[in-house]
Amino acid sequence: MKHRFAYLLAITLVLGAGAAAAQQSREDCERDFRPRSGQPGKDVIWVPTGDETVSAMLKMAGVTPRDLVVDLGAGDGKIAIAAAKEFGARARGIEYNPDMVKLAQCYAVVEGVADKVDIQQGDIFESDFSDATVVTMYLLPSLNLQLRSTLLDMKPGTRVVSHSFDxxxxxxxxxxxxxYHQAYLWIVPAKVAGRWDFVQVDGEERFTVELEQSFQKLSGTVALGGTSQPLTQARVRGDEIVLEFTGADGRSHTLTGTVGAAGIEAARDGVKFRATRS
Structure with a gap:
């Protein structure tokens, strides 16, 4: 009987502790540290992004439960928590201030998303976030530019959203x-500059495309039928590429494809091509 009573008491204590944790509030999280808008940080002052802008940023990025959202300079974890709570995504925040990290982790518990949100203490310029499918940030123009080369090296198709700064x-x-409510979205483009040799998959047609690239903007020439001419349109969005040109038959043609590690898989008027960079 004593053993049964002790067992029931232990269960009661565990359930009681769980209920207490469930009843934890944001005010409880702020007992030791309460952030204030405008407080100084390592690289920027902290100013929270408004709820409407946070939701708009995540909607722009098309966040889904399949995504890993990484918020650079996470502050109180607001964006990471919203990504998990509103969109079902996994989220990681990188924040330099350890007091803000502790606060953000506590907020994640209160909001019921601690299993999806991980707030890490670290320097955004030294942390590895290459596994992100979505990157969010509210920094400064100079810091955005410092991060730009890192962002451009991420997997094509990664979505990057910045509050206020381009x-x-x-x-x-x-x-x-x-x-103040402005937000910007970029889709990391595949790197496609260079000479591409296209070969028809089930045929003998061949042609060459020379591409120049400035971020997502492309220009270049196509050589076919013994002549070279400018592309009339060319663009890349993530790993998707579209090239438009006038064929040897004098008609306009559109080549759409996907850029991968092995090259480009594309189609034009139902005809399939493969391209490798030479």
Whole structure:
């Protein structure tokens, strides 16, 4: 009987502790540290992004439960928590201030997403976030530019969203709002500059495309039928590439394809081609 009583008591204590944790509030999280808008940080002052802008940023990026969202300079974890709570994504925040890290982790518990949100203490310029499918940030123009080369080296198709600040001559693919509520979206483009030799998969047609690239913008020439001429349109969005040109028959043709490690798999008017860079 004593053993049964002790067992029931232990179960009661465990359930009681769980209920207490479930009833934890944001005010409880702020007992030891309460952030204030405008407080100084390592590289920027902390100013929280508004709820509407946070939701808009994540919607622009098309966040789904399949994504890993990494928020650079996570602050109180607001964006990471919203990604998990509103969109079902896994999220990681990288924040330099250890007090903010502790606070953000506590908020994640309160919001019921501690299993999906990981807030890490670290320097965004030294941390590895190459596994992210979505990167969010609210930094400064100079810091965006410092990160730009790292972002461009990420997997093609990675979505990058910035609150308020752009990336200079890397033009955004989409924008939202204006002023303080403005947000920018970029889709990391595949690197496709160079000479590409296209070969028909089940045939003998061959042609060569020379591409020049400035971020997602492309220009170049196509050599076919013994002549070389400019591409009339060329663009890359993530790993998707579209090339438009006038064929030897004098008609306009559109070649659409996917860029991969082995080259480009493409089709034009239902005819399949493979291309390798030479």
């Amino acid at each position: 990336m200079d001559d890397w033009e955004a693919d989409e924008t939202y709002g204006e002023g």
